Amino acid sequence: CLDYISVTLILVSCLSAGVPVFFILLWIGSRVYYEDTECWDNTRDSPYWWIIKGPIVVSIAVNFMLFVNIIRILIQKLNPRLIQFNNSSQYRFTNRLRVLNTSSILELIKDISRRLAKSTLLLIPLFGTHYMFFSFLPDYLNNLRFYIELCLGSFQVQM
Numbered sequence: 023c024l025d026y027i028s029v030t031l032i033l034v035s036c037l038s039a040g041v042p043v044f045f046i047l048l049w050i051g052s053r054v055y056y057e058d059t060e061c062w063d064n065t066r067d068s069p070y071w072w073i074i075k076g077p078i079v080v081s082i083a084v085n086f087m088l089f090v091n092i093i094r095i096l097i098q099k100l101n102p103r104l105i106q107f108n109n110s111s112q113y114r115f116t117n118r119l120r121v122l123n124t125s126s127i128l129e130l131i132k133d134i135s136r137r138l139a140k141s142t143l144l145l146i147p148l149f150g151t152h153y154m155f156f157s158f159l160p161d162y163l164n165n166l167r168f169y170i171e172l173c174l175g176s177f178q179v180q181m
Contacts, residue, residue, distance in 0.1 A: 041077070049073040075157075082153050089149040096141050100134045 024032075052070040053062055065071040146152060156167050 045073055045077050079157050082150060082157055085149045086151055086154050089145055089151050092145060092149075093142060096138060100138055 049070060052073060057068060057070060152171070156171060159167050
């Protein structure tokens with residue numbers, strides 16, 4: 023007897039493998055029936071290429087929306103008025119909030135900005151946010167896309 027977790031795992035596995043196979047078979051059928059040329063690698067002016075590229079753009083857009091929501095939550099969590107002071111590393115914020123002079127406020131903003139930048143830079147390659155820009159680059163800029171993708175795709179943040 024299969025339990026709920028096993029059924030869910032099987033269902034997710036079938037969906038994650040089945041959805042791309044569906045679009046690939048749809049693209050193969052459209053290429054065979056409508057554009058059966060000698061070289062299928064030539065997709066420059068083919069409207070059928072969007073059968074493959076469309077789901078990719080949709081998944082990148084969903085990842086980008088998740089990325090923006092996580093950044094919004096991080097900004098809310100890093101708000102100094104909402105930080106809960108329950109461990110010793112966060113006690114330094116209590117002293118900063120008590121003394122409201124210009125230098126302590128600037129230091130607090132600098133620290134929060136640094137923490138937000140570290141979190142954001144970690145999430146950019148994780149969610150593939152850089153692919154959002156590559157989806158709309160023309161095909162003749164493949165070399166530029168390749169080098170930028172290598173730089174951003176291998177980006178690592180030292181914490």
